[in-house]
Amino acid sequence: MTSVKIPAGSATLNGELIVPPDATGVVLFAHGSGSSRFSPRNMYVANVLQQNGIATLLFDLLTRAEDQDYDARFDIELLTERLLAATRWLQNNPATKSLKYGYFGASTGAAAALQAAAAMGDAIAAVVFRGGRPDLAGKSALSQIIAPTLLIVGSEDYGVIELNEQAYALLKCEKKLTLIAGATHLFEEPGTLEQAAKYAADWFSGYLS
Secondary structure (H helix, E strand, C coil), rough: CEEEEEEEEEEEEEEEECCCCCCCCCEEEEEECCCCCHHHHHHHHHHHHHHHEEEEEEEECCCEEEHHCHHHHHHHHHHHHHHHHHHHHHHHHCCCCCCCEEEEEECCHHHHHHHHHHHHHHEEEEHHHECCCCCHHCCHHHHHCCCCEEEEEEECCCHHHHHHHHHHHHHHCCEEEEEECCCCCCCCCCCHHHHHHHHHHHHHHHHCC
């Protein structure tokens, strides 16, 4: 594991980069509001991806001071800019510049991942989000995404299921919507996060190899 510092405008973002031997792709994680690079759920998913030979970048979308501002946590434009800055950083990093890129978003981070994927076009090979708020990305971004996109939602995550179904209808790329039986928004129920991680790993393995 390599601790990294990512320049993003006037801010510097802390991150953890892990590149397994012979990795062909790298996934950037966009965490949800109130979370950080230490999100236990994202760390678990990242570990599963690493076991499948996929590099991962877990990083803070906001500085510590910014995270104290409740509004900043829901500033999708700002979160998207930070994700794009991290993507550019990876594109210039000798260890990752030749890899294929994917985004994994959770909650509000899913909206940032979708907006960033729309902006990056075919530079992003795949997108996955878990319990995402794709509605916050906006209809324009959803209709522009090229990257194959997997939407993972808990079958008990009422309200969010409907938002994902609406976003799914707007996506014009290759896409799949998967419901995890018995899971609520945070996938805290036994075995549900493991299922979500396996679906994510299979999706990324198919498009980042």
